[in-house]
Protein backbone atom coordinates (compact mmCIF):
# COMPACT_ATOMS: atom_id res chain seq x y z
CA UNK A 1 0.00 0.00 0.00
CA UNK A 2 1.22 3.50 -0.83
CA UNK A 3 1.29 5.69 2.32
CA UNK A 4 2.44 9.01 0.85
CA UNK A 5 1.74 10.62 -2.51
CA UNK A 6 4.70 10.72 -4.85
CA UNK A 7 6.42 14.04 -4.42
CA UNK A 8 9.71 15.90 -4.76
CA UNK A 9 10.48 17.83 -1.58
CA UNK A 10 13.45 20.22 -1.35
CA UNK A 11 15.67 19.69 1.71
CA UNK A 12 18.56 21.85 2.85
CA UNK A 13 21.45 19.68 4.06
CA UNK A 14 24.19 21.86 5.55
CA UNK A 15 23.62 24.45 2.84
CA UNK A 16 23.41 21.97 -0.04
CA UNK A 17 20.14 21.62 -1.93
CA UNK A 18 18.86 18.05 -1.85
CA UNK A 19 15.60 16.67 -3.21
CA UNK A 20 13.68 14.07 -1.24
CA UNK A 21 11.67 11.91 -3.63
CA UNK A 22 8.70 10.21 -2.04
CA UNK A 23 8.13 7.51 -4.60
CA UNK A 24 7.27 3.84 -5.05
CA UNK A 25 9.06 0.68 -6.04
CA UNK A 26 6.97 0.74 -9.23
CA UNK A 27 8.30 4.19 -10.15
CA UNK A 28 11.87 3.64 -8.94
CA UNK A 29 13.40 0.28 -9.97
CA UNK A 30 16.57 0.81 -7.90
CA UNK A 31 14.69 -0.17 -4.70
CA UNK A 32 14.50 -3.74 -6.01
CA UNK A 33 18.01 -3.70 -7.45
CA UNK A 34 19.48 -2.47 -4.17
CA UNK A 35 17.05 -4.51 -2.03
CA UNK A 36 16.08 -1.48 0.06
CA UNK A 37 13.28 1.03 0.70
CA UNK A 38 15.51 4.08 0.60
CA UNK A 39 18.82 5.33 -0.65
CA UNK A 40 20.78 8.54 -0.81
CA UNK A 41 22.40 9.42 -4.12
CA UNK A 42 24.82 11.95 -2.69
CA UNK A 43 26.41 12.72 -6.06
CA UNK A 44 23.13 14.02 -7.50
CA UNK A 45 21.97 15.10 -4.01
CA UNK A 46 18.78 13.08 -4.23
CA UNK A 47 17.15 10.92 -1.58
CA UNK A 48 14.65 8.29 -2.66
CA UNK A 49 12.22 6.69 -0.25
CA UNK A 50 9.74 3.94 -1.13
CA UNK A 51 6.28 4.84 0.14
CA UNK A 52 4.71 1.66 -1.21
CA UNK A 53 5.80 -0.65 1.57
CA UNK A 54 4.69 -4.14 2.56
CA UNK A 55 2.23 -3.35 5.33
CA UNK A 56 1.81 -7.02 6.20
CA UNK A 57 5.28 -7.02 7.73
CA UNK A 58 5.04 -3.64 9.49
CA UNK A 59 2.99 -2.62 12.51
CA UNK A 60 3.37 1.09 11.68
CA UNK A 61 4.25 1.60 7.99
CA UNK A 62 4.26 5.42 8.18
CA UNK A 63 6.71 5.32 11.08
CA UNK A 64 8.88 2.93 9.06
CA UNK A 65 8.84 5.34 6.09
CA UNK A 66 9.70 8.25 8.39
CA UNK A 67 12.56 6.27 9.87
CA UNK A 68 13.81 5.50 6.35
CA UNK A 69 13.74 9.24 5.55
CA UNK A 70 15.73 10.02 8.73
CA UNK A 71 18.23 7.26 7.93
CA UNK A 72 18.84 8.55 4.40
CA UNK A 73 19.11 12.12 5.70
CA UNK A 74 21.92 11.00 8.02
CA UNK A 75 23.75 9.65 4.94
CA UNK A 76 23.31 13.07 3.29
CA UNK A 77 24.58 14.94 6.37
CA UNK A 78 27.60 12.63 6.59
CA UNK A 79 28.36 13.13 2.90
CA UNK A 80 28.07 16.92 3.18
CA UNK A 81 30.40 16.74 6.21
CA UNK A 82 33.12 15.05 4.18
CA UNK A 83 32.39 11.65 5.72
CA UNK A 84 31.11 9.86 2.64
CA UNK A 85 33.49 6.93 2.84
CA UNK A 86 34.91 4.75 5.54
CA UNK A 87 38.63 4.79 4.78
CA UNK A 88 39.49 2.71 7.83
CA UNK A 89 37.91 -0.33 6.24
CA UNK A 90 39.34 -0.61 2.74
CA UNK A 91 37.35 -3.74 1.90
CA UNK A 92 34.08 -1.94 2.57
CA UNK A 93 32.86 1.26 0.93
CA UNK A 94 30.44 3.72 2.46
CA UNK A 95 29.04 4.38 5.90
CA UNK A 96 28.85 1.97 8.75
CA UNK A 97 25.10 1.28 8.70
CA UNK A 98 24.76 0.58 12.43
CA UNK A 99 26.16 4.03 13.21
CA UNK A 100 23.88 5.67 10.62
CA UNK A 101 20.84 3.94 12.12
CA UNK A 102 21.96 4.87 15.65
CA UNK A 103 22.05 8.54 14.68
CA UNK A 104 18.68 8.31 12.88
CA UNK A 105 17.02 6.60 15.87
CA UNK A 106 18.58 8.79 18.53
CA UNK A 107 18.31 12.11 16.65
CA UNK A 108 14.92 13.10 18.17
CA UNK A 109 16.23 12.34 21.67
CA UNK A 110 19.45 14.25 21.02
CA UNK A 111 17.45 17.25 19.75
CA UNK A 112 15.15 17.05 22.79
CA UNK A 113 18.14 16.82 25.14
CA UNK A 114 19.78 19.78 23.41
CA UNK A 115 16.61 21.88 23.69
CA UNK A 116 16.20 20.99 27.38
CA UNK A 117 19.84 21.79 28.03
CA UNK A 118 19.45 25.13 26.26
CA UNK A 119 16.61 25.99 28.67
CA UNK A 120 18.58 24.71 31.68
CA UNK A 121 21.52 26.90 30.71
CA UNK A 122 19.34 30.01 30.46
CA UNK A 123 19.70 31.01 34.17
CA UNK A 124 23.48 30.76 33.84
CA UNK A 125 23.72 33.20 30.94
CA UNK A 126 26.12 36.00 31.73
CA UNK A 127 24.97 39.55 31.49
CA UNK A 128 27.15 41.91 29.53
CA UNK A 129 28.70 43.31 32.74
CA UNK A 130 30.09 39.82 33.67
CA UNK A 131 29.75 40.25 37.44
CA UNK A 132 29.60 36.50 38.10
CA UNK A 133 32.06 34.16 36.33
CA UNK A 134 30.87 30.78 37.60
CA UNK A 135 27.09 30.70 37.51
CA UNK A 136 23.92 32.66 38.02
CA UNK A 137 24.03 36.15 39.48
CA UNK A 138 21.81 35.38 42.47
CA UNK A 139 23.62 33.69 45.36
CA UNK A 140 20.59 31.53 46.10
CA UNK A 141 20.58 30.26 42.50
CA UNK A 142 24.28 29.34 42.82
CA UNK A 143 23.53 27.29 45.93
CA UNK A 144 20.57 25.66 44.21
CA UNK A 145 22.64 24.79 41.15
CA UNK A 146 25.17 22.91 43.29
CA UNK A 147 22.34 20.70 44.56
CA UNK A 148 21.09 20.06 41.02
CA UNK A 149 24.39 19.33 39.36
Ligand SMILES: [Zn+2]
Nearest residue numbers: 071075097100
Ligand atom coordinates in the same frame (compact mmCIF):
# COMPACT_ATOMS: atom_id res chain seq x y z
ZN1 LIG B 1 22.09 3.31 5.09
